[in-house]
Amino acid sequence: MSDPIIRFDDVTFTYAATDEPALHSISLDIQAGEYVAILGLNGAGKTTLGLCVNGVIPTMLGGNLEGKVTVAGLDVSEYPVREMAKIVGMVFDNPEFQMSQMSVAEEVALGLENAGVPYEDMKRIIPETLELVGLAGFEERSPLGLSGGQQQRLAIAAVLAMQPQVLIMDEPTSNLDPIGKQEVFDMAAKLNRERGMTVIVIEHEVEVMARYADRVIVLDSGRVVMNGTPQEIFSQVDALGELKLRVPEAARLAQLLAKQELWSGPVPIRTESAVEAVNELLGAHNV
Amino acid sequence: MSMQMALPIAMIPGNSVIHRINPLAKIVWVVGYIALAFSTQNVFLLYGMALFAFLLAPIAGVTKPLLKGALILVPVASSLLAIQIIAPAVEKPWTHVADIGVLQLYGDGLYYGFVLLGRVVSCLLMALIMVMTTHPSDLFTSLSKLKIPYAFNFMLAMTLQLIPVFQREVGIIMSAQKSRGMKGRGFAAVLPSFVPVFVGAIERVQQLSISLESRGFGSNGFKTSYRQVKVRPSDWVIGIIGALLLATLVTVSIMRGLWSVSSLVVFPHIFVFWLFIVAAGTFAAIILATLIYAFKK
Numbered sequence: 001m002s003d004p005i006i007r008f009d010d011v012t013f014t015y016a017a018t019d020e021p022a023l024h025s026i027s028l029d030i031q032a033g034e035y036v037a038i039l040g041l042n043g044a045g046k047t048t049l050g051l052c053v054n055g056v057i058p059t060m061l062g063g064n065l066e067g068k069v070t071v072a073g074l075d076v077s078e079y080p081v082r083e084m085a086k087i088v089g090m091v092f093d094n095p096e097f098q099m100s101q102m103s104v105a106e107e108v109a110l111g112l113e114n115a116g117v118p119y120e121d122m123k124r125i126i127p128e129t130l131e132l133v134g135l136a137g138f139e140e141r142s143p144l145g146l147s148g149g150q151q152q153r154l155a156i157a158a159v160l161a162m163q164p165q166v167l168i169m170d171e172p173t174s175n176l177d178p179i180g181k182q183e184v185f186d187m188a189a190k191l192n193r194e195r196g197m198t199v200i201v202i203e204h205e206v207e208v209m210a211r212y213a214d215r216v217i218v219l220d221s222g223r224v225v226m227n228g229t230p231q232e233i234f235s236q237v238d239a240l241g242e243l244k245l246r247v248p249e250a251a252r253l254a255q256l257l258a259k260q261e262l263w264s265g266p267v268p269i270r271t272e273s274a275v276e277a278v279n280e281l282l283g284a285h286n287v
Numbered sequence: 288m289s290m291q292m293a294l295p296i297a298m299i300p301g302n303s304v305i306h307r308i309n310p311l312a313k314i315v316w317v318v319g320y321i322a323l324a325f326s327t328q329n330v331f332l333l334y335g336m337a338l339f340a341f342l343l344a345p346i347a348g349v350t351k352p353l354l355k356g357a358l359i360l361v362p363v364a365s366s367l368l369a370i371q372i373i374a375p376a377v378e379k380p381w382t383h384v385a386d387i388g389v390l391q392l393y394g395d396g397l398y399y400g401f402v403l404l405g406r407v408v409s410c411l412l413m414a415l416i417m418v419m420t421t422h423p424s425d426l427f428t429s430l431s432k433l434k435i436p437y438a439f440n441f442m443l444a445m446t447l448q449l450i451p452v453f454q455r456e457v458g459i460i461m462s463a464q465k466s467r468g469m470k471g472r473g474f475a476a477v478l479p480s481f482v483p484v485f486v487g488a489i490e491r492v493q494q495l496s497i498s499l500e501s502r503g504f505g506s507n508g509f510k511t512s513y514r515q516v517k518v519r520p521s522d523w524v525i526g527i528i529g530a531l532l533l534a535t536l537v538t539v540s541i542m543r544g545l546w547s548v549s550s551l552v553v554f555p556h557i558f559v560f561w562l563f564i565v566a567a568g569t570f571a572a573i574i575l576a577t578l579i580y581a582f583k584k
């Protein structure tokens with residue numbers, strides 16, 4: 001197997017002016033081209049983990065980092081964030097705080113300008129990227145005059161335009177309506193499939209993650225407590241419940257049916273497979 | 288209420304002749320203004336410069352915001368003139384003009400006071416005209432074409448990028464405070480908004496700088512620009528005329544020993560007296576209004 005694109009080697013990180021580490025002895029490998037979902041309660045350390053990958057930790061935010069984070073073979077602590085930006089793109093959780101330009105087009109252009117992309121290419125890439133996130137025609141609008149959901153799309157576009165190898169999105173759809181959420185995750189899945197972009201999504205919506213992710217990592221109080229395929233993770237209904245995390249409705253249904261001894265076999269994690277299974281069940285009971 | 292009111296120092300979009308001048312040509316004028324203002328003591332020249340800058344405002348369609356921005360000059364001017372009248376920054380002997388209680392008024396410092404004020408007014412007006420008619424990105428793009436040290440450029444760009452954000456923030460907080468029953472207009476109304484704005488600003492600046500750096504902002508390599516800033520023949524003309532004219536005036540000024548014309552300007556005693564009353568009164572009123580407003584909350 002080739003080297004992982006992201007490797008956490010026994011990483012413990014403590015923010016400046018705090019005693020309790022936000023991340024505890026994390027060891028993780030993420031392969032190029034994976035679509036990884038990170039789950040966890042508020043304060044579990046999800047954002048902190050993301051910041052370790054793009055290098056904001058330790059180069060921009062102080063604190064104490066032990067262990068080593070390697071991205072595309074580079075020791076993250078040795079490169080400034082602006083250099084890591086060529087490899088890792090990160091969409092942060094507060095869209096408004098990511099807007100800095102006077103127009104939508106310039107907001108998307110910022111990263112391209114810094115990467116030295118020629119003007120002619122920018123003229124093509126910017127509308128393409130805006131189209132991709134559903135903001136076609138918004139070029140001349142002021143970023144600050146957009147709705148929260150539109151700003152989130154713009155924040156994604158601003159990062160996507162740079163075509164990073166690794167895309168990290170920190171709760172990228174919290175302001176989006178259900179259709180909007182789906183569009184964003186479909187888009188990420190498409191980039192993941194077609195361009196082999198490694199995608200890391202920090203997300204509370206388990207249904208969505210069950211559908212899209214190759215792998216689910218569960219954080220709790222700064223530790224990786226679960227790490228596996230969505231099937232492996234979401235079928236552990238009780239364990240997730242103990243962590244106070246939601247599970248997909250399909251898995252919960254199966255769990256309830258199993259308690260009534262109406263269900264045996266693999267736990268479905270997607271609604272469609274649950275429907276199929278329940279149909280079979282009804283058939284078996286001649287209903 | 289328009290948000291422009293709170294912090295009137297951002298670009299006012301427009302397509303006037305002044306807006307279309309290349310940022311570098313405008314920088315020539317601003318730098319020339321500063322150089323000339325500080326190498327002359329000729330009040331006619333200084334206020335002529337101020338008048339010229341002011342006359343550009345209607346052409347650019349920014350008269351109103353310019354006047355609002357220039358409001359900052361009221362406390363500056365009133366305190367500066369009042370202080371020069373009671374404590375001239377020139378050598379003794381001073382000519383005693385009048386008494387107000389224990390205060391003794393002199394006219395000797397007044398010429399120098401008007402020189403200082405003329406410098407501030409002319410440079411501020413020109414700089415405001417430039418900022419109000421130049422797109423921040425265009426300015427940044429143009430500056431990076433010069434070999435301006437990167438750190439300086441970075442700070443400038445960050446500041447310019449934050450202005451609209453702050454403007455909005457002040458607007459939001461002002462309306463929030465209004466809805467909680469705070470009254471007031473103008474300066475006094477803006478003042479209390481600044482505290483939450485600046486508290487919030489610290490977090491915002493950190494978040495924004497993280498977001499900017501994560502998009503490669505500040506990297507050293509070759510950069511391109513999405514906004515294409517044109518340099519037309521007229522820009523060359525404006526820039527060269529500005530450079531020549533202002534350089535000539537600077538030279539003349541220096542050769543004439545700063546070109547002070549204080550001997551031509553005589554302030555009648557009665558003028559000094561009333562000027563002091565108005566200046567000191569205005570300044571005291573501003574201070575008082577600010578204090579009352581601050582303590583009422």
Ligand SMILES: Nc1ncnc2c1ncn2[C@@H]1O[C@H](COP(=O)(O)OP(=O)(O)OP(=O)(O)O)[C@@H](O)[C@H]1O
Nearest residue numbers: 015016018022040041042043044045046047048049
């Ligand atoms: N800048 C900071 N300084 C000090 N402590 C911080 C800082 N940022 C986060 N923390 C702490 O680190 C821990 C992990 O925070 P983190 O933001 O990574 O959580 P999260 O999983 O992203 O939570 P959320 O779901 O709320 O976004 C928390 O205990 C938090 O209080």
Ligand SMILES: [Mg+2]
Nearest residue numbers: 046047093170
């Ligand atoms: Mg977070």
